[in-house]
Amino acid sequence: MYWLRAAYHQITSSYQPQENHGSNGNTSSGECLHGGGEEIFVLEGEFSDEYGEYPKGTYLRNPPGSSHHPKIGKDGASIFVKLNQFATDDLSQIDINTCDSQWNKGLVNGLSVMSLHEHAGAHTALVKWAPNTVFNPHSHWGGEEIFVIDGTFYDEYGEYPKGTWLRSPHLSKHSPYSKDDGALIYVKIGHLRVV
Known part of the structure; x- marks a missing residue:
């Protein structure tokens, strides 16, 4: 596992471990301090730290100033990570297993939404698109960021398969x-x- 240690640079990335496991079969790193916060979505496998084990589908938020000793399980993992992008007053610690959480009806038929976090006008959610669903044309006040977890997402500008950011x-x-x-x-x- 390659752990990026950056002071306070904003980083968005997807990580997968290397085949270099410790004596217990896990890939681990030393302490990681998150001066600007850390947001993680477990895409595959299991991610863990001294506070718990987080299977595929887990959404985590570690607030500014938090730290932990991350590990990847013996079968590996893939995680989507955002570092140092929190507002300084966004101190929510969040751990949601989205595989066990409830979906809500979206704004159009065929969309289901699971809210994950909201702070100062920023909203984070999972959105499930049923096959052949069309959403309304819209603009993004304050921008929009999308990571395709599964399937293929489309708009008039292109086709975005699994793993596209x-x-x-x-x-x-x-x-x-x-x-x-x-x-x-x-x-x-x-x-x-x-x-």
Whole structure:
């Protein structure tokens, strides 16, 4: 596992471990301090630290100033990570197993939404797109960030398969939809700088 240690640089990345396991079969690192917070979504496998074990589908938020000793299980893992992107007063510690959480009806038929976090106008959620769902054309106040967890997400600008990360600036516009395979996406809105 490659652990990136950056002082306070904003980082968004997806990590997978190397085949270098410790004596207990786990890949681990030393203490990681999160001066600007850390947000994690476990895509595959199991991520853990001294506070718990987090299987596939777990959403974590570690607030500014928090620290932990992360580990990847013996069978490996893949995680989506955002570092140093919290507001200084966003001190919520969150641990949600999204596989056991409830979905709510979205704004159009075929969409299901699971809210994960909200703070100062920024909203984070999972959005499940049933096959052949069309959403309304819209713009993004404060921008939008999407990570495609499963399936394929579309808009008039392109096709975005599993593993694609999109970042659209303040007031960007699009008309998203899904096709036969549907999609599951991580979405964050309202968190990018308004110029």
